[in-house]
Amino acid sequence: MYDRIKGFRDFYPGEMAARREAIDTLEDTARGYGFREIGTPTLERAELWTDKSGDDIVDELYSFEDQGGRHVTLTPELTPTVARMVVAKQQELSKPIKWVSTRPFWRYEQVQQGRQREFYQTNVDIFGSSEPDADAEILAWAADALRNLGLTGEHFEFRISHRDILGGVLESYDADIDTEAAIRAVDKSDKLSTAEYHDLLIGAGLSADQAVEFDDLIADGDLERVESFAANERVTDAVENLQNVLEAAEDFGAREYCTISLETARGLDYYTGVVFECFDSTGEVSRSIFGGGRYDDLIESFGGQPTPAVGVAPGHATLSLLCQRAGVWPEEAVTTDYYVLQVGDTRPEAARIARDLRERGHVVETDVAGRSFGSQLNYADSINAETVVIAGEQDLANDEVTIKDMDTGDQTQVPVDDFPGDLERPTFDDLT
Numbered sequence: 001m002y003d004r005i006k007g008f009r010d011f012y013p014g015e016m017a018a019r020r021e022a023i024d025t026l027e028d029t030a031r032g033y034g035f036r037e038i039g040t041p042t043l044e045r046a047e048l049w050t051d052k053s054g055d056d057i058v059d060e061l062y063s064f065e066d067q068g069g070r071h072v073t074l075t076p077e078l079t080p081t082v083a084r085m086v087v088a089k090q091q092e093l094s095k096p097i098k099w100v101s102t103r104p105f106w107r108y109e110q111v112q113q114g115r116q117r118e119f120y121q122t123n124v125d126i127f128g129s130s131e132p133d134a135d136a137e138i139l140a141w142a143a144d145a146l147r148n149l150g151l152t153g154e155h156f157e158f159r160i161s162h163r164d165i166l167g168g169v170l171e172s173y174d175a176d177i178d179t180e181a182a183i184r185a186v187d188k189s190d191k192l193s194t195a196e197y198h199d200l201l202i203g204a205g206l207s208a209d210q211a212v213e214f215d216d217l218i219a220d221g222d223l224e225r226v227e228s229f230a231a232n233e234r235v236t237d238a239v240e241n242l243q244n245v246l247e248a249a250e251d252f253g254a255r256e257y258c259t260i261s262l263e264t265a266r267g268l269d270y271y272t273g274v275v276f277e278c279f280d281s282t283g284e285v286s287r288s289i290f291g292g293g294r295y296d297d298l299i300e301s302f303g304g305q306p307t308p309a310v311g312v313a314p315g316h317a318t319l320s321l322l323c324q325r326a327g328v329w330p331e332e333a334v335t336t337d338y339y340v341l342q343v344g345d346t347r348p349e350a351a352r353i354a355r356d357l358r359e360r361g362h363v364v365e366t367d368v369a370g371r372s373f374g375s376q377l378n379y380a381d382s383i384n385a386e387t388v389v390i391a392g393e394q395d396l397a398n399d400e401v402t403i404k405d406m407d408t409g410d411q412t413q414v415p416v417d418d419f420p421g422d423l424e425r426p427t428f429d430d431l432t
Contacts, residue, residue: 007108007117018330019120019316022149022323023102026122026314029145033137035100035124040081046073048080052270052301062106062117074106078123078313079270079295080302086127087304095128114287114318121290125311130296132241135274136248138292138312142278143254145314150328153281156289158254159261160276162242163293165226166265168235169217170206177205180269186218187265218262226262238273245274264291272296274310285321290314337362337387337425339380343373344393349416353389353401356420381406387427389419403428 004010011019027037046063050071063073075081082099102122111117124141126134139158146156166186170177185200192200194215201211217229223239242260249255258276266275275293279285292312299307323329338357342350350366357364365383367376373392380388390402390411401419404411405428412432420426 005117007111009116009118013334014332017334018332019320021330022316022320023122025148026145027100027102029148030100030122030124030141032144033098033141035098035141038082038085038099038101040075040078040085040101040103042074043072044075044081044084046071048084049073049076052080060107060109062108076105076107078103078105078121079125079298079311082123082125082127083298083302083304083309086299086307086309087302090299090304090307093127096134097127098125099127100124114285114315114321116317120316121313122316123311123313125309127299127307127309129310130308132244132248133252134308135245135294135310136252136254138310139245139249139254139258139276140252142290142292142312142314143257146278149319149323151323151326153257155281155326156257156278156322157281158258158276158278159264160242160246160258160274161260161262161264162238162274163265163271164234164238164273165223165242165262166218168232168238169214169226169230171234172230172232173206173210173214175205175207175210179204182206183265186263189215189263221260221262223260242274266291266293270295270298270301276312278314280322280325282325284325285318287318289318289322334383335363336365336380336383336385338364338389339376339383339385339387340364340366340389340391341373341376341380342367342391343395346391346393346396349396349401350389350391353391353419360420360424362425391416403431405429 046058046061049057049061061073061076063071066072078101086093086097100122102120104118104120106118108117109115124138126138163183166183167179170179170182182201182204185197185204188200189197198208198211198215201214202208206214217226227235227239246255246258249258264275264277271293273294273296275291277291278289280289290313294310296308299309320329340350340354354364354366371379377388385406388404388406390404392402395401395413396416399416400413401416402411402413410428412428414431423430
């Protein structure tokens with residue numbers, strides 16, 4: 001017997017039905033905003049990640065040398081891939097570019113709640129607009145998608161910040177500070193003790209007193225205090241941009257879900273502006289549900305023309321945890337509209353009925369295993385068939401079929417030539 005690889009999941013039909021409903025909700029909401037679906041490759045050149053993050057990142061990748069001698073990897077995230085795609089056809093693509101994609105990714109990392117080595121995300125990105133409206137539309141899509149899943153403001157919150165606020169505050173210190181290392185420390189702060197967090201800040205170049213002062217300043221989240229403390233143009237511009245995004249989010253219907261949180265930093269170095277993360281309001285889901293933000297420099301760094309960009313990527317594992325906690329995760333069960341049950345040599349008529357029902361867009365099963373009447377009825381119950389159409393030899397000899405409601409057990413006979421007839425979804429109630 002072969003065991004499943006650690007960090008990878010199997011999804012049986014019931015689980016997959018619930019996942020499909022949730023994915024369809026995310027994607028349908030995106031289509032309503034005009035996002036167009038793209039498809040992306042499973043394998044990419046590993047240099048897409050090592051050139052930006054160094055060779056140390058290889059330990060986190062499923063990478064290998066292929067038969068052509070290329071260093072390739074299973075894609076660990078989508079953003080570098082879509083950046084490459086934009087660069088490849090930048091002159092042909094109408095701006096703004098609005099893309100959506102749902103697919104798996106792979107990272108070799110510690111398995112924990114809401115995090116597997118193979119994981120699924122729905123990525124939503126806008127390229128070609130630096131306006132606050134683009135950031136606000138990403139927030140609005142995220143809020144609408146969560147509402148369409150059945151969640152409310154009691155279930156989630158968006159914690160929003162701006163990378164240049166942190167960068168500008170750090171810049172204001174008279175010290176040689178590794179800004180990116182300090183921001184990564186902020187991103188990890190909620191998982192560390194105060195002493196561990198301050199040690200990381202000190203390691204990034206702050207003094208012990210400055211680490212305490214910086215921690216207190218950003219934890220307070222007071223934009224006026226931060227702007228006054230830093231007293232530089234970088235922070236002033238960032239605060240103004242953040243406020244403009246929040247004003248646009250108000251008009252777009254997402255402001256009520258947004259809380260200013262300067263400790264929200266996002267760990268990836270390519271973020272340049274507004275960043276945000278979604279959290280379970282109760283704290284029962286310990287990890288962020290998803291995050292996103294602005295990455296205006298990435299396209300240019302990949303060899304393209306300067307192109308502002310902003311996006312978000314809900315992870316399905318943590319999103320399902322939130323929905324389950326709130327009691328709105330779709331039912332994990334298969335559903336079937338009709339089961340056409342055969343008794344005796346009735347395959348031609350049973351197959352005709354099944355075809356007619358499928359042409360109306362219904363989910364229809366019929367016997368393909370030569371089972372008895374009782375076995376077929378038990379199977380119909382196991383797949384949650386709503387209606388069973390019994391095509392038995394005696395029924396057909398009387399030019400009839402039997403229609404059985406599986407919830408009540410009630411049944412009736414109707415002329416075979418009249419079923420399904422002109423009705424789009426004929427049930428027992430329609431035929432009695």
